[in-house]
Amino acid sequence: MTLPATIGDLETDFYCELSQSGLITLSGPDSDTFLQGQLTIDIPSLPATRARRAAHCDFKGKAWSLPLVLRMQDSVALSLNKSSLAMTLAQLNKYGVFSKTDIVDSSDQFRQYIARGQAVEQWIADRFDTVPSSSLNCVDNEHGAAVLTDFGSGIYHLLLSNEAAASLDETLSNAGITHYDENVSEALQIQAGIPDVAHDNVNEFVPQMMNVQALDAIDFGKGCYMGQEVVARTRYLGKNKRAAYVFCVPASLSVEPDAMLEKQLGENWRRGGAIIRCAKLGHETWLMAVLNNDTSEQDVFRIKDTSSPTFSCQPLPYSVEQETNNVRGRS
Secondary structure (H helix, E strand, O other), X not given: OEOOOOHHHOOOOEEEEOOOEEEEEEEOOOXXXXXXXXXXXXXXXXXOOEOEEOOXXXXXXXXXXXXXXXXXXXXXXXXXXXXXXXHHHHHHHHHHOOOOOEEEEOHHHEEEEEEEXXXXXXXHHHHHOOOOOOOOEEEEEOOEEXXXXXXXXXXXXXXXXXXXXXXXXXXXXXXXXXXXXXXXHHHHHHHOOOOOOOHHHOOOOOHHHHOHHHHOOOOOOOOOOOOHHHHHHHHHOOOOOEEEEEEEEOOOOOOOOOOEEEEEEOOEEEEEEEEEEEEEOOOOEXXXXXXXXXXXXXXXXXXXXXXXXXXXXXXXXXXXXXXXXXXXXXX
16 A cells, blocks of 8 residues: 555545445334434435435434445445444444344445546446446445545445455456555545544534535434434524634644644634544645634644644635525425
């Protein structure tokens, strides 16, 4: 595995394995109904041809995890960070005993990748008979699933059985396709403003504090679910005072999972916010942090308790504002 100097130096064709991503699968006649009361999106209306981002919250509206949700054969699959998987799995099992659904940590049965290029598309076509063609469009069969991601250009998220994964590894290795470190996937998602919940940030933030609403990951018109009252109040009463911001630091930095940012105020520095996502490349570091939502591109930050260079946030690739009459209900 290797790392590019910067995101701009990525090869046209590449792949990287998502070793920090796990998978929870739910199967059984009550799976949709059960998840409808757990996640922020409308599960019964989720088609087999589309994946969606979602949040899984506690009753206070704080997110246990931010899974990518899709259908795989007869199951509903949640792809999520391994460091948040245990808490989400425990919470699902806590309430799932009252439903006819089997909730399984399937991480050992599947390997996950992001990949781009003609060789990848040909491999997908050979295994799935078709290639996803629009953002978060997906295909699935006994080999797993392939999703066209909502970050980068022509990048696929592959969730593959161990046998299919071995085939992909062999095919791309023989074709000489560049194999990148997982930091590349992290950097691409941070650049696209996609948050994640991991480590010390599990159960710390309401979804809107991480811009989840900007990713079509909350259906405000659906029925009741865990944390709905807080999530709805945060929107309709304007209670949210924080948002997630993206930074690109022109240096390769080692950042601890519990790292914080400090904001410059005159000659002093004050607490800025928590880093929720980080990616270290050869010559740059990408960060995503939850800060006050009045943060501007003129504000100057640094990583707390380090000698890192100062930096400012980049423009987000979307608006975090939502009109209260733009309510998505069940289709």
